[in-house]
Amino acid sequence: xxxxxxxxxxxxxxxxxxxxxxxxxxxxxxxxxxxxxxxxxxxxxxxxxxxxxxxxxxxxxxxxxxxxxxxxxxxxxxxxxxxxxxxxxxxxxxxxxxxxxxxxxxxxxxxxxxxxxxxxxxxxxxxxxxxxxxxxxxxxxxxxxxxxxxxxxxxxxxxxxxxxxxxxxxxxxxxxxxxxxxxxxxxxxxxxxxxxxxxxxxxxxxxxxxxxxxxxxxxxxxxxxxxxxxxxxxxxxxxxxxxxxxxxxxxxxxxxxxxxxxxxxxxxxxxxxxxxxxxxxxxxxxxxxxxxxxxxxxxxxxxxxxxxxxx
Amino acid sequence: xxxxxxxxxxxxxxxxxxxxxxxxxxxxxxxxxxxxxxxxxxxxxxxxxxxxxxxxxxxxxxxxxxxxxxxxxxxxxxxxxxxxxxxxxxxxxxxxxxxxxxxxxxxxxxxxxxxxxxxxxxxxxxxxxxxxxxxxxxxxxxxxxxxxxxxxxxxxxxxxxxxxxxxxxxxxxxxxxxxxxxxxxxxxxxxxxxxxxxxxxxxxxxxxxxxxxxxxxxxxxxxxxxxxxxxxxxxxxxxxxxxxxxxxxxxxxxxxxxxxxxxxxxxxxxxxxxxxxxxxxxxxxxxxxxxxxxxxxxxxxxxxxxxxxxx
Numbered sequence: 001x002x003x004x005x006x007x008x009x010x011x012x013x014x015x016x017x018x019x020x021x022x023x024x025x026x027x028x029x030x031x032x033x034x035x036x037x038x039x040x041x042x043x044x045x046x047x048x049x050x051x052x053x054x055x056x057x058x059x060x061x062x063x064x065x066x067x068x069x070x071x072x073x074x075x076x077x078x079x080x081x082x083x084x085x086x087x088x089x090x091x092x093x094x095x096x097x098x099x100x101x102x103x104x105x106x107x108x109x110x111x112x113x114x115x116x117x118x119x120x121x122x123x124x125x126x127x128x129x130x131x132x133x134x135x136x137x138x139x140x141x142x143x144x145x146x147x148x149x150x151x152x153x154x155x156x157x158x159x160x161x162x163x164x165x166x167x168x169x170x171x172x173x174x175x176x177x178x179x180x181x182x183x184x185x186x187x188x189x190x191x192x193x194x195x196x197x198x199x200x201x202x203x204x205x206x207x208x209x210x211x212x213x214x215x216x217x218x219x220x221x222x223x224x225x226x227x228x229x230x231x232x233x234x235x236x237x238x239x240x241x242x243x244x245x246x247x248x249x250x251x252x253x254x255x256x257x258x259x260x261x262x263x264x265x266x267x268x269x270x271x272x273x274x275x276x277x278x279x280x281x282x283x284x285x286x287x288x289x290x291x292x293x294x295x296x297x298x299x300x301x302x303x304x305x306x307x308x309x310x311x
Numbered sequence: 312x313x314x315x316x317x318x319x320x321x322x323x324x325x326x327x328x329x330x331x332x333x334x335x336x337x338x339x340x341x342x343x344x345x346x347x348x349x350x351x352x353x354x355x356x357x358x359x360x361x362x363x364x365x366x367x368x369x370x371x372x373x374x375x376x377x378x379x380x381x382x383x384x385x386x387x388x389x390x391x392x393x394x395x396x397x398x399x400x401x402x403x404x405x406x407x408x409x410x411x412x413x414x415x416x417x418x419x420x421x422x423x424x425x426x427x428x429x430x431x432x433x434x435x436x437x438x439x440x441x442x443x444x445x446x447x448x449x450x451x452x453x454x455x456x457x458x459x460x461x462x463x464x465x466x467x468x469x470x471x472x473x474x475x476x477x478x479x480x481x482x483x484x485x486x487x488x489x490x491x492x493x494x495x496x497x498x499x500x501x502x503x504x505x506x507x508x509x510x511x512x513x514x515x516x517x518x519x520x521x522x523x524x525x526x527x528x529x530x531x532x533x534x535x536x537x538x539x540x541x542x543x544x545x546x547x548x549x550x551x552x553x554x555x556x557x558x559x560x561x562x563x564x565x566x567x568x569x570x571x572x573x574x575x576x577x578x579x580x581x582x583x584x585x586x587x588x589x590x591x592x593x594x595x596x597x598x599x600x601x602x603x604x605x606x607x608x609x610x611x612x613x614x615x616x617x618x619x620x621x622x
Contacts, residue, residue, distance in 0.1 A: 217540055251559075
């Protein structure tokens with residue numbers, strides 16, 4: 001693998017986590033954001049991530065339940081965990097910020113795009129970036145909902161462009177779905193798989209472009225079926241969750257998962273289905289049920305209440 | 312609850328388990344089958360169940376992983392487990408067999424129908440049974456795929472007829488989905504919920520008729536989405552399973568579950584979708600993939616090979 005210098009574009013929830021994890025694993029990281037104000041907003045996120053990493057590493061000394069797969073091996077000694085705390089501190093110190101495309105592009109072996117889920121903004125970003133980027137630089141997108149084929153041309157390097165899709169809290173949920181578009185070259189794909197592994201992720205390889213990648217391709221119909229059972233009055237969330245957990249041994253049922261994902265996200269997903277426009281349809285009933293919850297402020301774990309109460 | 316005498320109709324895989332579990336929990340059990348030959352075929356199944364129960368109870372003394380939820384409480388002492396082994400032996404001794412409708416019906420407080428998944432056979436059974444059944448007897452069906460509303464009239468007691476749906480290996484997988492049709496009375500429904508609890512099941516209450524009950528309403532679209540990812544070449548079974556397990560904490564991914572459910576069952580389910588008739592459609596590709604596995608004898612765990620090898 002020839003990747004040493006990594007630029008992360010965007011310092012939102014995922015962008016900051018990706019940048020911090022990459023620095024923690026010893027790469028040179030530059031964070032590109034749109035403005036000086038964005039840099040000031042980003043810095044506390046990185047300071048908080050350092051504290052989370054240090055606290056987690058400390059907890060891992062004594063509490064097996066604290067184990068975060070992206071941070072260390074499961075059998076790391078107390079000394080090794082202390083050494084990793086120093087790495088977290090070095091990561092925080094080492095990350096550079098810039099608003100300049102030129103600086104973001106100059107020495108980058110890999111650019112990870114994690115800006116807003118807005119096709120126009122992404123296209124504009126790639127187009128400007130391409131003017132400054134060395135020929136060999138690989139570019140990946142962390143987009144959850146947009147496909148790399150939609151932006152490949154705008155990067156000026158379709159064969160070196162693909163998706164690398166992370167999960168929230170990547171130090172713990174360390175999956176990275178690797179997905180090319182039809183024109184992605186094998187060499188760039190393999191480099192990105194190796195890079196994902198090098199930053200403590202489990203690379204999950206997709207052989208072709210798929211909306212929703214692997215996880216959401218299964219999670220969305222599963223959660224949708226659960227919501228349909230509730231919205232049509234077949235059973236209540238607690239019974240549905242219990243059924244799933246008892247039958248499959250899963251630690252969480254669909255409504256616990258929905259509370260973590262967020263009711264607003266679930267509503268946005270169901271609203272995209274044409275059927276949801278008909279209030280008499282199953283999806284229409286699901287949308288109405290979710291809308292009522294959102295209006296009542298019951299948007300999930302983060303709000304203290306969703307299908308369950310967390311107060 | 313007024314249920315003491317239970318007749319189980321059918322001694323297939325589930326019928327024999329339901330009858331044995333019911334007897335193990337202290338109910339008087341009569342097993343009705345169609346012929347003397349069926350009785351002879353059934354008896355070794357009950358002997359095998361007794362051995363499984365005894366061996367499991369013995370293992371539960373020392374091995375927490377052996378815990379079977381339907382057999383005892385999690386904190387049962389060695390003495391209590393030994394006493395339960397005696398109950399398993401009594402169950403085997405106490406079960407009566409008959410081929411007579413009259414005998415099956417005479418004293419029954421509850422009839423659990425677990426005969427073949429064939430609407431004509433079920434209708435004929437209920438119609439004949441109704442001629443002999445006391446007025447107050449409740450009748451339930453264990454059918455996985457047929458709805459109680461389809462047979463309610465043939466039982467001659469629609470308000471005392473509903474579904475009580477068990478999972479395979481009920482001493483371990485102790486869920487019981489309780490589902491009425493529109494005409495099921497509340498009293499009969501509550502009796503059946505209490506009965507399910509009394510035989511060591513976790514009753515899962517459905518408030519209206521739903522094909523696939525709760526579990527299969529979620530499991531089928533989930534497994535279908537996973538199979539689509541594989542059949543269309545997006546990713547391989549091991550990667551898809553890994554993605555699901557890492558992201559949700561589940562102990563099994565969809566292809567491990569499919570190997571347990573059986574590839575033939577998965578094929579029968581997908582074949583019922585009209586879309587599967589078109590070989591170019593996603594479901595058509597899933598059906599072709601499953602058909603190829605069946606033709607190669609790779610039908611799942613029971614065959615020693617499915618999506619994974621178990622040899």
